[in-house]
């Protein structure tokens with residue numbers, strides 16, 4: 001793609017006004033450059049590769065589960081206990097160790113400093129520690145596959161009392177390793193998260209106001225704050241359950257008779273755990289959704305060559321969703337029993353969240369309206385995200401109501417709902433984002449034909465997998481069941497549907513291998529990308545080198561003059577103006593306009 | 603400082619605004635949302651916010667477990683009483699511990715003050731005094747734990763009533779004690795660096811204030827633990 005040199009604003013930042021940051025030295029040896037690296041870009045890649053590697057484990061587990069459900073008994077080693085262990089590990093890995101780590105540790109680390117014009121995170125050393133502690137959490141988790149009794153089979157929600165009682169798979173070692181791993185993960189996340197938020201707040205380049213941040217950064221910013229406030233609840237509940245399991249305290253354990261024997265537990269409250277868990281668990285949904293929202297906004301704007309519709313509204317909607325996500329948690333507990341007024345309160349707040357969320361969807365659609373849509377792979381994935389998120393969100397409106405949720409709870413309707421909204425939708429964004437930013441990370445384009453193949457199989461395939469599950473849920477098929485033999489109310493057609501879903505799941509899984517191949521191959525052999533293959537405005541595309549070198553900007557940091565969405569600008573040399581493109585005198589833009597729309601900063 | 607092509611760029615808010623308007627201008631400025639707040643201080647504030655949620659969850663869980671319990675909760679005034687010279691004094695140890703910790707906030711505040719005057723000797727001395735008071739607190743806590751354990755209080759059971767009394771006590775005071783211990787180490791390290799003159803080169807003593815923020819937070823948390831655990 002043709003690259004014309006655009007005059008851009010820079011400034012010399014040798015007069016560093018920060019002296020509390022860690023000293024930052026050019027890495028010298030291979031080890032300090034690629035292994036014990038403090039460079040945010042290397043850390044981002046380390047996070048991403050680790051997250052995708054565990055994600056692969058979770059994917060394989062989903063194939064095994066689907067084999068058992070679609071073709072019961074075809075893999076004889078999957079007994080009921082193993083099935084539940086697979087469910088648990090699949091769910092936990094996907095939500096926490098893949099999506100959270102990839103969005104924040106991976107994309108957050110890579111994009112924040114580049115998009116705000118910084119040289120690195122504010123505390124690179126802490127940032128490096130964050131990755132290594134995360135790796136430790138992953139290793140502890142994976143170790144639970146190899147201990148006697150195997151990983152825990154308590155379900156990803158880990159509800160006590162059953163999670164730590166004899167009779168639950170992995171009760172001896174698995175549950176301990178799971179809880180320890182989660183606690184370590186929270187520590188790792190906190191070290192990274194503090195860095196991301198401080199960097200966005202306090203280390204932007206000249207001219208980069210908060211209201212000129214690309215929405216990707218806004219999404220990651222709000223999600224990280226949610227994480228810093230929500231993970232404490234997971235930390236505390238994990239620690240308390242660990243004490244219940246190891247020291248025989250009874251925080252969550254009521255008086256229990258097991259196998260005719262009265263256990264030493266007594267007086268604890270299982271409901272307390274549910275409250276703590278979902279105080280973390282619901283915001284967690286938004287921790288993986290909000291970065292996706294931000295990224296999609298930027299992808300559609302870039303690939304449709306149009307400014308994002310309602311930038312301010314989008315920012316306020318992100319903040320509103322973030323605040324509201326802390327007051328809806330008990331909608332996961334309708335069947336646990338609660339005061340009807342509570343049910344009313346939580347149903348109401350849950351439905352209110354739909355308002356800012358719908359607003360974002362409208363704004364995406366209005367951005368696309370009459371735009372110059374380029375059907376590139378990132379754009380295809382973004383469009384697929386919007387569709388999937390809307391269909392998953394719609395079933396959420398049903399589940400948010402107590403009377404509808406109670407019969408549907410614990411059926412495949414719920415499995416369908418959360419896979420659409422927090423499984424498939426964020427994963428589609430991740431794919432779109434990888435196709436979009438891979439050229440910056442490696443300097444090479446991903447293969448387009450393979451990308452389109454990957455897209456269509458994944459997009460259509462996931463609908464083939466998860467849409468029929470809504471029907472299975474209506475029929476009443478329960479989730480977390482190993483097999484449905486001899487259950488009278490389940491019609492034969494449900495079995496056929498299950499076989500169909502399994503075939504679709506295997507096909508989708510195979511398509512992911514094509515994607516991995518594409519990344520490996522294009523990383524070395526792909527078409528050279530140039531510095532700005534998508535003609536994008538944001539700063540990461542304006543670096544002097546591609547991939548960006550250590551310190552990102554060479555000797556001079558960029559200066560920002562405009563928001564991130566100056567696409568299809570009339571009379572511009574190209575059809576876009578990068579954020580660091582200086583404002584020519586008398587450029588016709590109204591200096592009184594709000595700064596994010598090109599007005600002057602005052 | 604050389605600028606290139608900065609037409610149309612005006613650095614930050616120029617006019618001094620007041621009140622709410624000042625906050626708005628600050629937040630909408632470029633580079634920093636909080637002017638004059640260094641990175642380390644901003645990060646410490648964020649950490650403390652997150653840590654507030656940790657202790658918030660601990661204390662809420664404690665209250666929930668205590669209120670929903672069917673077994674009588676031990677009377678803290680009785681359990682935490684000491685017999686000194688024949689006199690039975692309720693909560694005496696806790697009162698002293700609380701006094702020590704709150705005094706340490708005082709010495710810390712003085713240390714920050716001297717740091718800004720770049721009085722290295724006094725800053726370091728006061729920080730070490732703060733750390734010593736903190737260490738005293740941890741020592742007294744160890745004494746309290748030993749006493750309770752010798753009376754048969756365990757995380758899983760105790761002779762005085764509801765088992766969750768011991769569980770929450772050891773967990774929450776233990777977690778807080780770890781914070782104090784970490785603070786003692788942190789303060790000592792910074793104090794030694796101050797004494798050695800490490801911060802002289804740049805003349806920047808922000809780190810003392812940042813350490814102080816952490817210390818005051820740990821104190822504040824103790825006030826809540828004290829109120830909810832010992833006075834309720």
Ligand code: HEM
Nearest residue numbers: 062065087088091094095155156157422423479480481505
């Ligand atoms: C091709 C992709 C996937 C397939 C075929 C798949 C399949 C499954 C299956 C068969 C179950 C167990 C259902 C049951 O017996 O109750 C399950 C549970 C679950 N999945 Fe997935 N899944 C996929 C992707 C994802 C992704 C991307 C996420 C990320 C959020 C995710 C999150 C979960 C969670 C949280 C559970 C619940 C675990 C539990 O009940 O404890 N899955 N999935």
Ligand SMILES: [Cu+2]
Nearest residue numbers: 282285329332
């Ligand atoms: Cu929820």
